[in-house]
Amino acid sequence: MKLLNGIAASPGIVIGKALVLDSEDISIQQKTIKESSIPKEITRLQDALTMTRAEIMGIRDKISHEIGQEHGDIFNAHLMVLEDRVIIEEVMERIKKEKFSAEYIFSQVLKKYIQSFLKIDDEYLRERVSDISDVGRRVIRHLVGDQRSSLTDLKEKVIVVAYDLSPSDTAVMNRKNVIGFATDIGGRTSHTAIMAKSLEIPAVVGLEKATHTIKTGDLIILDGSAGTIILNPGAAELSKYRQEQLRYSDFNKGLKRFKDLPCITKDGRRLELAANIELPSETDSVLSHGADGIGLYRSEFLYMNRVGLPSEEDQYQAYKTVVLAMAPKPVIVRTFDLGGDKFLSHLEMPHEMNPFLGWRAIRFCLATPDIFKVQLRAILRASAHGKLRLMYPMISGVGEVRQANKLLEEARNELRAKRIHFDPKMEIGAMIEIPSAALTCDILASEVDFFSIGTNDLIQYALAVDRINEKIAYLYEPAHPAVLRLLKMIIDTGHSKKIWVGICGEMSGDPLLTPVLVGLGIDEISTSPVMVPEIKKIVRSMTFTEAEDIAKHALTFNTGDEVIHFLKTKYQQGLRLSAGKK
Amino acid sequence: MLIKKNIKITNPQGLHARPASAFVKIANKYESEVVVRKGQEMVSGKSIMSLMTLAANHGSFLEIEVNGPDAEEAMKELEAFLTHDGEEGDLR
Numbered sequence: 001m002k003l004l005n006g007i008a009a010s011p012g013i014v015i016g017k018a019l020v021l022d023s024e025d026i027s028i029q030q031k032t033i034k035e036s037s038i039p040k041e042i043t044r045l046q047d048a049l050t051m052t053r054a055e056i057m058g059i060r061d062k063i064s065h066e067i068g069q070e071h072g073d074i075f076n077a078h079l080m081v082l083e084d085r086v087i088i089e090e091v092m093e094r095i096k097k098e099k100f101s102a103e104y105i106f107s108q109v110l111k112k113y114i115q116s117f118l119k120i121d122d123e124y125l126r127e128r129v130s131d132i133s134d135v136g137r138r139v140i141r142h143l144v145g146d147q148r149s150s151l152t153d154l155k156e157k158v159i160v161v162a163y164d165l166s167p168s169d170t171a172v173m174n175r176k177n178v179i180g181f182a183t184d185i186g187g188r189t190s191h192t193a194i195m196a197k198s199l200e201i202p203a204v205v206g207l208e209k210a211t212h213t214i215k216t217g218d219l220i221i222l223d224g225s226a227g228t229i230i231l232n233p234g235a236a237e238l239s240k241y242r243q244e245q246l247r248y249s250d251f252n253k254g255l256k257r258f259k260d261l262p263c264i265t266k267d268g269r270r271l272e273l274a275a276n277i278e279l280p281s282e283t284d285s286v287l288s289h290g291a292d293g294i295g296l297y298r299s300e301f302l303y304m305n306r307v308g309l310p311s312e313e314d315q316y317q318a319y320k321t322v323v324l325a326m327a328p329k330p331v332i333v334r335t336f337d338l339g340g341d342k343f344l345s346h347l348e349m350p351h352e353m354n355p356f357l358g359w360r361a362i363r364f365c366l367a368t369p370d371i372f373k374v375q376l377r378a379i380l381r382a383s384a385h386g387k388l389r390l391m392y393p394m395i396s397g398v399g400e401v402r403q404a405n406k407l408l409e410e411a412r413n414e415l416r417a418k419r420i421h422f423d424p425k426m427e428i429g430a431m432i433e434i435p436s437a438a439l440t441c442d443i444l445a446s447e448v449d450f451f452s453i454g455t456n457d458l459i460q461y462a463l464a465v466d467r468i469n470e471k472i473a474y475l476y477e478p479a480h481p482a483v484l485r486l487l488k489m490i491i492d493t494g495h496s497k498k499i500w501v502g503i504c505g506e507m508s509g510d511p512l513l514t515p516v517l518v519g520l521g522i523d524e525i526s527t528s529p530v531m532v533p534e535i536k537k538i539v540r541s542m543t544f545t546e547a548e549d550i551a552k553h554a555l556t557f558n559t560g561d562e563v564i565h566f567l568k569t570k571y572q573q574g575l576r577l578s579a580g581k582k
Numbered sequence: 583m584l585i586k587k588n589i590k591i592t593n594p595q596g597l598h599a600r601p602a603s604a605f606v607k608i609a610n611k612y613e614s615e616v617v618v619r620k621g622q623e624m625v626s627g628k629s630i631m632s633l634m635t636l637a638a639n640h641g642s643f644l645e646i647e648v649n650g651p652d653a654e655e656a657m658k659e660l661e662a663f664l665t666h667d668g669e670e671g672d673l674r
């Protein structure tokens with residue numbers, strides 16, 4: 001038995017066999033072949049290329065069908081690399097001349113190209129390297145007769161253990177048979193974590209060496225609420241966790257009762273409890289979990305994994321789908337939040353030393369008004385179909401809000417000129433996620449209808465903690481006194497200026513912190529769909545007065561640890577803590 | 583038929599990366615061989631990997647050599663692509 005500690009990314013307990021995916025390197029043994037086997041080797045190569053081609057086309061069609069054309073397009077680029085005649089001819093020539101196995105020569109040729117691309121000072125080209133490696137891995141897998149089972153056709157239930165999972169891994173995997181995720185890298189807000197939550201699959205990330213320690217077929221217990229993995233558990237652990245698992249599923253069934261009940265405190269303070277989404281297909285999950293709306297629709301996912309920019313029509317259709325599915329409930333679309341950790345495959349973004357402090361989000365949008373206005377028009381058009389709200393990410397001062405609102409007004413005028421309908425009263429909000437915005441939110445309040453506190457970035461910027469660096473993950477403290485003071489300031493200021501204040505980071509899905517948020521007077525909480533029932537249950541179990549007392553008390557501590565300790569004690573005393581959390 | 587032409591790239595995106603794939607798509611529509619030369623380097627215009635290695639930026643000079651039965655049409659379309667300066671096309 002062995003215990004591995006990571007970061008809790010998506011709640012729930014699963015027990016099952018591990019499926020360990022290869023590390024990222026293409027490394028193949030050098031193997032010589034006989035002169036007489038050369039024709040056979042060439043045939044093997046051709047067969048592998050044919051099979052890879054069919055495989056990529058299959059994935060492309062599946063993704064286009066299930067998630068959307070734009071996500072399938074990336075695989076057309078993969079096909080182009082696969083069908084590159086120069087590469088194929090070079091590989092064949094070298095097999096004849098050097099007499100090494102096809103997989104060895106193929107990987108050598110790819111490596112040569114990858115190395116030369118890495119040398120060129122062009123961010124886009126360097127990013128293409130991952131596409132080329134992806135294609136290369138597929139071909140080599142066909143050549144060596146595969147050890148890495150594809151995530152698409154899994155025969156039995158597995159817990160996937162990988163260095164990291166890419167959006168295309170999670171998109172194609174068989175959702176019925178993948179029961180858990182475990183990755184070496186990543187934090188609470190990494191792609192894997194966000195995806196696991198929206199797919200409702202328990203996950204632990206940031207395990208550092210899981211792919212080295214765990215072997216395919218090993219029995220593991222993954223506790224996505226505690227952030228731990230138990231490798232080769234004994235009988236005692238197994239029975240303990242099976243019980244935990246039952247308790248957790250009973251607990252979840254119990255939560256279903258809350259689906260149609262309002263999110264309201266015992267003494268009648270009503271909150272809007274909304275959900276965060278990335279893809280239009282997630283609206284089903286939002287509704288089935290009983291959310292009051294969508295508090296954060298991350299629109300940048302429309303821009304990822306595709307070759308061209310999404311057109312106004314593409315975007316309009318996506319927003320409209322979401323708005324119609326949710327109507328009359330509200331939907332907040334966040335305008336593109338690109339850069340930083342988000343992979344943007346087709347705009348040639350310069351390489352930056354500090355991408356989180358760099359040219360991204362609203363800064364990028366204001367610098368490329370033509371691209372931005374396409375999105376603004378699409379959002380405005382979709383607003384005619386239900387209750388849409390718009391918010392700008394990464395606002396650092398009022399100038400940016402004014403500039404963005406000016407472009408929005410231009411977009412409105414363009415639509416008016418064409419007699420296209422939109423909701424003239426659509427609410428506009430600013431995300432408060434930069435300390436300078438928090439400190440000047442009294443000024444910002446006069447330009448917008450609401451604030452939404454983006455805690456992931458607010459914490460990272462306020463505490464100077466890179467949220468994807470596992471080494472300093474311990475410093476990423478949502479309950480840090482500085483964070484709580486900022487929250488109080490933003491909420492109080494918003495209310496004194498008569499605008500409502502919501503919160504949409506991961507912090508809003510932490511049941512331990514819910515009483516503090518409610519007590520500080522938050523008007524809207526937006527979290528992963530899966531967390532909605534639990535948060536609702538907590539809000540319904542307390543009075544606003546109780547919550548206010550807890551918040552007031554939480555603000556008196558000197559460290560985040562003291563705050564957490566206090567909240568845990570409070571829970572034990574009366575407020576019941578979730579069965580999934582320990 | 584063999585046609586050679588020196589072309590200055592005025593397409594604002596140059597010929598690296600994404601525009602290269604559009605170039606390769608055009609080149610592969612024709613039977614003629616397409617060779618792209620920049621300085622000392624010479625690569626096949628039908629190979630995305632080779633062309634990306636060339637990393638030709640906006641404003642650089644390329645020599646395009648097209649050789650084959652449909653050389654004329656091929657050159658016309660490739661030249662138009664390299665020198666167009668309008669809106670970014672749909673490169674899917």
